[in-house]
Amino acid sequence: MGVRTTFRPAVAAAAAVLLLLAAAVPVAEGRLTVDYYARTCPKAADIVAETVMNKQIASPTTAAGTIRLFFHDCFLDGCDASVLVSSNAFNRAERDADINLSLPGDAFDAVVRAKTALELACPGIVSCSDILALAARDLLSMLGGPFYAVRLGRKDSFVSRADAVEGHLPHSNSSVSQLIALFAERGFSPRDLVALSGAHTVGFAHCKEFAGRFGPQPDPAADPQFAETMRRACAGYADRPTIAVFNDVMTPNKFDNMYFRNLRRGMGLLATDQALAADRRTRRYVRLYAANQTAFFQDFVHAMEKLSVYGVKTGRKGEVRRRCDEFNSLLV
Structure with missing residues (x-):
């Protein structure tokens, strides 16, 4: 009896260890780490x-x-x-x-x-x-x-x-409600949506994506002078589909908060961009980021890290x- 009594706990303990190790394999396999390539490709x-x-x-x-x-x-x-x-x-x-x-x-x-x-x-x-x-x-x-x-x-x-x-x-003509729903399906909040939209502070868009906003009857949310400038920039784009305009005409090659400052002035290029500044669910974040670049950077990093995994x-x-x-x- 004494032998069996000491043997069974030992077996149970060993089995428990094996189960723990087995359970740990998929967890370790699925974990992302900053030093993942430290041994296999350190540079x-x-x-x-x-x-x-x-x-x-x-x-x-x-x-x-x-x-x-x-x-x-x-x-x-x-x-x-x-x-x-x-x-x-x-x-x-x-x-x-x-x-x-x-x-x-x-x-x-x-x-x-x-x-x-x-x-x-x-x-x-x-x-x-x-x-x-x-x-x-x-x-x-x-x-x-x-x-x-x-x-x-x-x-x-x-x-x-x-x-x-x-x-x-997302499409350039998506409504804010459509954007919020699309992001929510993936676990992103309206705040994440607005922060990630800030990537439009660099890059450009082709005229076919936005020229309709600045036609004979321009979007009333657009600054009139900006609308006229965009109308002229995209003149004849139907025959020249490669014509494009910087998303941020003020600091086009710098990642900063100018995109949000432009939205507050009615200088958003895409309809979806300008809509973020008007919708009650997103405008507070546009205002926050326009006033505080540090807050934008912090939220952008959070959203990018979330997106990256x-x-x-x-x-x-x-x-x-x-x-x-x-x-x-x-x-x-």
């Missing part, structure tokens, strides 16, 4: 930073485009580099959905260059989704925006379909692509 972040910054110097539209590319990738179904996949004869990929056709080539090229450099340094280790997350942060900082820690360990998706995009990304794939739910524009199964 990963430095390589990404150097590569994308060189690209920005050569092509100054890269930064704003990369921030937008990051949002379009993450907001749809999580940060998984699905937007980077190219279409083929068997699949029309996400990047070829109508709303993604205006994503700038410089942004895609920045990620490809970083991936190429990393494959030379530590092949098969760093995911394209992690590269995009780091690139967006680094280029944002390069434009004067806030620097923040990026947790790493994402895997790249196995799926990218254009028909999954429509209705799941939304719907990520880890473990066997994804892969580390050898090329960002193709699934590994197509490279065999």
Whole structure:
């Protein structure tokens, strides 16, 4: 009896330890950490930073485009580099959905260059989704925006379909109610919505996205002089669809709070932007950020960190692509 009495607790204890270890595996597998590549590719972040910054110097539209590319990738179904996949004869990929056709080539090229450099340094280790997350942060900082820690360990998706995009990304003519609902589905508050919209303080929009607001009967919410300037800037855009205007005409290449200050003056470019300044659910945040850049930066960082971990794939739910524009199964 004495032997059995001492043996059973020992077995029970061992079994408990094994169960705890087994339970810990998926948790550890799914955890993102800032030092994820510390052993496998210790210079990963430095390589990404150097590569994308060189690209920005050569092509100054890269930064704003990369921030937008990051949002379009993450907001749809999580940060998984699905937007980077190219279409083929068997699949029309996400990047070829109508709303993604205006994503700038410089942004895609920045990620490809970083991936190429990393494959030379530590092949098969760093995911394209992690590269995009780091690139967006680094280029944002390069434009004067806030620097923040990026947790790493994402895997790249196995799926990218254009028909999954429509209705799941904000449009330039979306109402505030539609925007709030779209963001709420992903766990983002109206405050997060307004903070993330502040990314429009850099970059540009094509005239087809907003010219209707500044036609013969301009939007009454628009400053009259600004409306006339935009009308002239977009004259003939139907014949020249590449005509574009800076989102922030005051400090177009600087990440600051000028976007919100412009909204308060009736100088929002897109209808969705200007609507944020009028709607009772969002205008208080527009006013806060217009008056306090520090508050904007703090909330923007919070929203970006939240976005960067939304719907990520880890473990066997994804892969580390050898090329960002193709699934590994197509490279065999």
